[in-house]
Amino acid sequence: MTEPKKLFVKTYGCQMNVYDSERMAEALGASGYVPTDRADDADMILLNTCHIREKAAEKVYSELGRFKPLKAAKPDLKIGVAGCVAQAEGEEIMRRQPMVDLVVGPQTYHRLPEMERAVRAGARAVDTEFPPEDKFAHLPRGPRARRAPAAFLTVQEGCDKFCSFCVVPYTRGAEVSRPAERVLAEARDLVDRGVREITLLGQNVNAYHGAGEDGSEWSLARLIDALAAIDGLARIRFTTSHPNDMRDDLIGAFATQPKLMPYLHLPVQAGSDRILKRMNRKHTAESYIRLIERLRAARPDLLLSGDFIVGFPGETEADFEDTLALVRTVGYGQAYSFKYSPRPGTPAAERADMVDDAVASDRLARLQALLTEQQRAAQAAMVGREASVLFEKPGRMPGQMVGKSEYLQAVHVTAPQIAAGEIARVRIVEAAPNSLAGALV
Numbered sequence: 127m128t129e130p131k132k133l134f135v136k137t138y139g140c141q142m143n144v145y146d147s148e149r150m151a152e153a154l155g156a157s158g159y160v161p162t163d164r165a166d167d168a169d170m171i172l173l174n175t176c177h178i179r180e181k182a183a184e185k186v187y188s189e190l191g192r193f194k195p196l197k198a199a200k201p202d203l204k205i206g207v208a209g210c211v212a213q214a215e216g217e218e219i220m221r222r223q224p225m226v227d228l229v230v231g232p233q234t235y236h237r238l239p240e241m242e243r244a245v246r247a248g249a250r251a252v253d254t255e256f257p258p259e260d261k262f263a264h265l266p267r268g269p270r271a272r273r274a275p276a277a278f279l280t281v282q283e284g285c286d287k288f289c290s291f292c293v294v295p296y297t298r299g300a301e302v303s304r305p306a307e308r309v310l311a312e313a314r315d316l317v318d319r320g321v322r323e324i325t326l327l328g329q330n331v332n333a334y335h336g337a338g339e340d341g342s343e344w345s346l347a348r349l350i351d352a353l354a355a356i357d358g359l360a361r362i363r364f365t366t367s368h369p370n371d372m373r374d375d376l377i378g379a380f381a382t383q384p385k386l387m388p389y390l391h392l393p394v395q396a397g398s399d400r401i402l403k404r405m406n407r408k409h410t411a412e413s414y415i416r417l418i419e420r421l422r423a424a425r426p427d428l429l430l431s432g433d434f435i436v437g438f439p440g441e442t443e444a445d446f447e448d449t450l451a452l453v454r455t456v457g458y459g460q461a462y463s464f465k466y467s468p469r470p471g472t473p474a475a476e477r478a479d480m481v482d483d484a485v486a487s488d489r490l491a492r493l494q495a496l497l498t499e500q501q502r503a504a505q506a507a508m509v510g511r512e513a514s515v516l517f518e519k520p521g522r523m524p525g526q527m528v529g530k531s532e533y534l535q536a537v538h539v540t541a542p543q544i545a546a547g548e549i550a551r552v553r554i555v556e557a558a559p560n561s562l563a564g565a566l567v
């Protein structure tokens with residue numbers, strides 16, 4: 127019997143890349159690959175890359191450089207680049223890094239098995255098309271392994287919003303929603319394999335408008351209701367959303383759908399209308415705040431998370447203070463903040479009025495101090511309260527189990543009798559910045 131070949135996948139960036147990496151591993155599983163977590167043990171290395179911020183391509187080239195000794199020791203080792211840098215750079219990767227055997231974009235990885243065969247036969251393979259067929263419908267399926275209790279499921283891909291700073295509409299392409307029935311079938315399969323919580327993924331997930339079985343278009347709220355009817359599925363989340371696609375039925379779902387968890391990632395990016403306009407966000411600070419009020423009216427305990435960019439071209443101190451003011455008004459339980467980085471090919475990258483780097487760094491530090499303070503307050507507010515925890519795995523201490531609260535906070539409990547996949551009520555007794563400790567009720 128021949129030894130199975132080993133696949134090492136390294137994932138950068140967003141949760142959709144995590145999902146895509148799993149799908150790529152499954153597709154290559156059908157070609158006889160088993161996963162390994164050691165690059166030096168692998169027969170194939172795949173980097174699933176991210177292009178969203180700063181020097182993404184440079185980082186990939188330097189990471190590739192580090193595989194040189196591995197390839198020298200094992201000439202049969204195949205090296206592939208996938209994801210958004212692959213999409214953006216394409217052939218250029220082959221030119222700059224002769225060691226790379228395979229370049230595959232986010233929309234063509236269902237073709238990996240044929241690409242792998244070509245590469246094994248000595249060819250170099252590049253595929254960064256936006257093909258007409260649905261990759262999910264053409265993905266080879268590997269062995270149906272048992273899954274961890276919380277899983278991602280892509281329902282929508284691509285973006286038509288064209289925020290002026292963002293590469294996503296170029297790397298992931300136009301907005302496409304998967305048909306509802308396919309999503310439901312994948313969800314049922316996940317639940318059969320032990321999944322209890324599904325996070326629906328999309329670059330603009332709340333713009334979901336997939337074909338329903340009856341030929342009508344389903345909104346995300348309708349899809350969530352249909353998913354909630356699956357026995358054994360206990361929790362549903364979705365990410366990432368754009369404020370302008372937050373429809374009434376989806377807001378209502380936070381009040382009416384008990385399986386929809388009270389956590390929402392709703393990026394605003396900035397708090398100054400002048401900057402929001404330059405960002406082509408098509409909403410104002412005020413309209414965002416009104417939307418948050420409606421969401422909180424539907425679900426008073428909703429925990430909000432956001433993304434922020436500081437130092438967008440032309441941002442003044444007054445604009446930045448508007449961002450701080452918006453953060454104070456909204457109150458975030460979780461947040462991601464970044465210094466603006468010009469991305470090649472985006473409209474904002476053409477602007478001449480760049481903010482001085484030291485000024486942008488200073489603003490980032492000030493914003494992060496405020497966001498950290500809010501996150502700590504949200505954690506501390508949990509002490510003394512009860513949370514519902516989906517346990518995912520054993521913790522570091524003997525007898526300890528860790529899981530997530532309904533608000534996506536990590537919670538650890540000493541409870542050797544609890545198994546992964548169980549949901550239990552926990553009284554929170556202690557809060558740290560990134561985790562909570564509690565006891566079973």
Ligand code: 5AD
Nearest residue numbers: 291292393433434464465466467469
């Ligand atoms: N510079 C800095 N941050 C960016 N993001 C997207 N593009 C850029 C950029 N050019 C941030 C946004 C987005 C998150 C995923 O990454 O805040 O919501």
Ligand code: SF4
Nearest residue numbers: 285287288289292294
């Ligand atoms: Fe990028 Fe804006 Fe689309 Fe989000 S909504 S993926 S920031 S273009």
